[in-house]
Amino acid sequence: MTGSEILVQTLIYNKVKFLFGYPGGAIMPIYDSLFTYKKQIKHILTRHEQGSIHAAQGFARVTGKPGICLSTSGPGSSNIITGLADALIDSTPLLCITGQVSSKLLGTDAFQEIDIIDISIPVTKWNFQITKPDQIFEVISKGFHLATNGRPGPILIDITKTAQVEDLKKGIIFPDKTKQKIKTKNKINKKDFQKVIKTIKKARKPIIIIGQGVKLANAENQLKQFAEKTNLPVASTLLGLGILKTNHNLNYGMLGMHGNYQNNILILKSDLIIAIGLRFDDRLIGNITKISPKTIIIHIDIDNYEINKRLKTTIYLLGNLKHTLIFLxxxxxxxxxxxxxxxxxxxxxxxxxxxxxxxxxxxxIGITMPEVINYINLYKNKNCILVTDVGQHQMSASRYFNFTTLKSQITSGGLGTMGFALPAAIGAKIGAKRRQVICIVGDGGFQMTIQELGTIMQYEIPIKIIILNNNFLGMVKQWQDLFFNRRFSNTKIYNPNFTNISKAYNIKSKKVFLKENLKQDIKEMLKSKEAFLIEILVEKEYNTLPMIPTEKSVSKICF
Incomplete structure (x- = not known):
């Protein structure tokens, strides 16, 4: 059995049904083995390696399983670095397998050789280079375990061509998975729990802030129960949206730079902040020195690294959020x-x-972004997944979209990767075949991965794409408008005819100029059973508000 056969069988052993990638010289033996097992594993050929890793991210975010991404050596492997960084900061489980030149050529500057291990260290949870076929099963299995256990994240495994083609004469025996189950429980420190409980009961002005850690722990129902039992207002990070339904009576929406007014004002008046599964990043909390030193901070998370990283914690609880919330x-x-x-x-x-x-x-007179989101709410399916790119449209969608079901929001949060949405929506639809997937993207970000329309065409993936086109790099323009005296330096963008491009990929499309056509055209798109692209020309003179200026206190929120 060759190393490449061992790899593919290891993927099958770990119940991999889909993977995303782009072939090349250094990974061809693995692709040859995939041909043998094409009934067991379906490979989705994207049009760029960055497209494949973002698609794997979308798949992982809706399924909770590691997204699998394949690329060749050299530029193939370096093209996934942005996706690795995005996945690391947003805690997305990935297993990325890169081909590498033959073992004897390592370090010789061979054709398409780069040191992907050293390059990817800062943007992976763990990485490893395989040089012998007998390493493959153990290393890949470890990669699966590390990708999903504890705080999830991306794993990169680089496999030399030598390890792929060499024959392991003894073969390999796959262990019985039923005997491998490991039960993990929180080590509950009852004193800390009792301290947290007493503190919450004493507080007069407490607020709960929820982040994506709740989703990653599949603890949405436990969070809902905790909020209702304590009867406390709940604010959310960007990635925490969708944990509670939008219309839940305790859900006050997003906190932070473009968050809801009440959250940003009242967090400074609260005497207790209960942070659950989040990082206290700068876009969430603004200038932390404005948080009163008398405010008690309770931080509940799985990752010890996040405790006291940015905001001094009064009490913290480490461990699986589901178990913690049940106990509380x-x-x-x-x-x-x-x-x-x-x-x-x-x-x-x-x-x-x-x-x-x-x-x-x-x-x-023109169409605004909130108007578009409002009409989407009228006609979307209850089980739909919202995938957004990065910019004004992302903030407008996050503020106005009606989240009605679990695992319903996918976006690039910590890294803010333009070009993320289109391939991520492809991966989301592959992972959640029966759910409606709506991709909202700006005219700038769309052109960064526009080639993935070819992936949609080839595999007939029925996602709904909404381009909010203002012929500007909108969020940068907004900052220039508010903080740079309207000096619009290099933010006006001349765009192609997106609907004609869509038609060239055999994807149905429409362009909307007028308000009176907006409602009906959105309805038509969302009711379609096929892939559908709609380009909507929106107001150029529009800013996403409220907004907190960077490095300012949340109290400086402006309308």
Whole structure:
């Protein structure tokens, strides 16, 4: 059995059904073995390696399983670095397998040789180079384990051509998976738990902030129970959206730079912040020195590295969030925080009056981004998944989209990778075949991975693509508008006819210029059973508000 056969059988052993990749010289033996096992594993050929890794991310985010990505050596492997960085900061489980030149050529600057191991160290949870076929099963199995256990993340395994083609005469015996089950439980420190419970019960102005860690732990229902038992207001990070339904009475939406007014104002007045599965990044909390030193911070997470990294924690609990939330919920019947909740409701009305209603009253002649999201809410399926790129459209969608089901939001959070959405939507649809997938992207980001329309065409992937086109790099323009005296340096972008390009890929498309056509055209797109691209020309003079200027206190939120 050759090393490449061992690799493919190891993937099958780990129940891999789909993988994403792009072949090349140094990984050809593995692709040859994939041909033998094409009934067991379906390979999705993307049009660029960055497309394959973002597709693997989309697959992982909806399934919770590691997304599998293949690329060849040299430029093939270096093209996945952005995706690795994105996956590391957003805790996405990936197993990326790169081909490498023959073992005897390592270090000789052979054709398409780069030291992908050293290059990828900062952007992977773990990486390893395989030079012998007898290493493959053990290393790949370790990669699967590390990708999903603890805080999830990307794994890169580089396999020399020698290891792929050499024959392992003894073959390999795959262990019985039923005997490998390892039960893991939280090491519950009852003193810390009791301290947390007493602190929550004493607090008069507490707030819960939830992040993607809750999704990664599949603890959405446990979070909902905890929030309802404590009767506390819940704010969310960008990646935490969708954990609670948008219309849940305790859900006050997003916190941070473009978050909801009530959250950003009242977090500074709270006497207790309960942070669950998040990083306290700069876009979430702004200038941390404005948080009162008297405010108690409870941080609940699986990763010790995040504790006290940016904001000094008063009490912390480490471990699996699902187990932690179950334990905490048992200690509450119903807290009475109605007076504190009234403040959230009052300020929510302020934002609704001065921001949301204003944007949806159709005061502008042109189409605004919130109007588009509002019509999507009317006609989308209840089980739909929202995939967004990076920019103004991302923030508008996050603020106005009606999340109604679990695992319903995919976006590039920590790295902010333009070009992420289109391939990620492909991966999401492969991973969740029966769910509707809506991809919202700006005209700038769309052109960074536009070639993936070819992947959609080849595999007939019925995703819905909405390009919000303002002929600008919108978020950069917004900053130039607000902070650089409207000096719009190199942000105006001249675009091709996106609908004609879509038609060239045999994808149905429409362009919307007028408000009166918007509602019907969105309905037509979302009811279609095929892939559908709709380009909507939106207002150029539009800023996504509210907004907190960078490095400023959340209290400096501006309308």
């Amino acid at each position: 919920s048992k200690s509450f019947k119903l807290n009475t925080t109605e007076k504190w909740l009234k403040n959230f409701k009052l300020l929510n009305k302020v934002e609704r009056k001065y921001i949301k209603e204003k944007e949806l009253r159709e005061t502008k």
